[in-house]
Amino acid sequence: MYAALQEAENAFEEGEVPVGAVVVHKNKIIGRGYNQVERLKDASAHAEMIAITAASNNLNSWRLNDCSLFVTLEPCLMCTGAIIASRIPELYFGSFDPKFGACGSLYNIVEEGKYNHTVKTYSGLMSDESSRLLKEFFSKKRKKTNN
Numbered sequence: 001m002y003a004a005l006q007e008a009e010n011a012f013e014e015g016e017v018p019v020g021a022v023v024v025h026k027n028k029i030i031g032r033g034y035n036q037v038e039r040l041k042d043a044s045a046h047a048e049m050i051a052i053t054a055a056s057n058n059l060n061s062w063r064l065n066d067c068s069l070f071v072t073l074e075p076c077l078m079c080t081g082a083i084i085a086s087r088i089p090e091l092y093f094g095s096f097d098p099k100f101g102a103c104g105s106l107y108n109i110v111e112e113g114k115y116n117h118t119v120k121t122y123s124g125l126m127s128d129e130s131s132r133l134l135k136e137f138f139s140k141k142r143k144k145t146n147n
Helices: 001-011 047-059 077-085 128-145
Strands: 020-025 028-034 067-073 088-094 119-123
Touching: 001 020, 001 028, 001 047, 001 067, 001 128, 020 047, 028 047, 047 067, 047 077, 067 128, 088 128
Parallel strands: 067 088, 088 119
Antiparallel strands: 020 028, 020 067
16 A cells, blocks of 8 residues: 555656555556546546556456555546456555545445446555545645635
8 A cells, every 4th residue: 555655646746636556466566556637638547547557468468356456545436447347356445535436435336246246345544644645735736726
């Protein structure tokens, strides 16, 4: 989770919403990502999507059945869909996202049991650190808007 937080800090430094993700396979990070929506001008450039793509390239397979995803913020609908589609069996995330979260906040798609793949989900890992980074980011954004 610490590596995902480092990715979130990269996003923060680039003026992106500070969310980071890593995919782990056999205790080794095989995919990293942080939000790059503004940089790439791409609404799908979320940390999870970038990390999943990197991991798939690393393993040369879209199936990530032996992998775990660590992300600093609860995944949205799009990212949750990608987690299910790529067959990731374990998801660990830091903070809940009450506005967009699809793994416990607004929805709980990963545990609904409506899909042929389920994802064991663990929340609250380094939640304070993740929340602090997000709060600092949005506080700075509001100050710029008000000036």
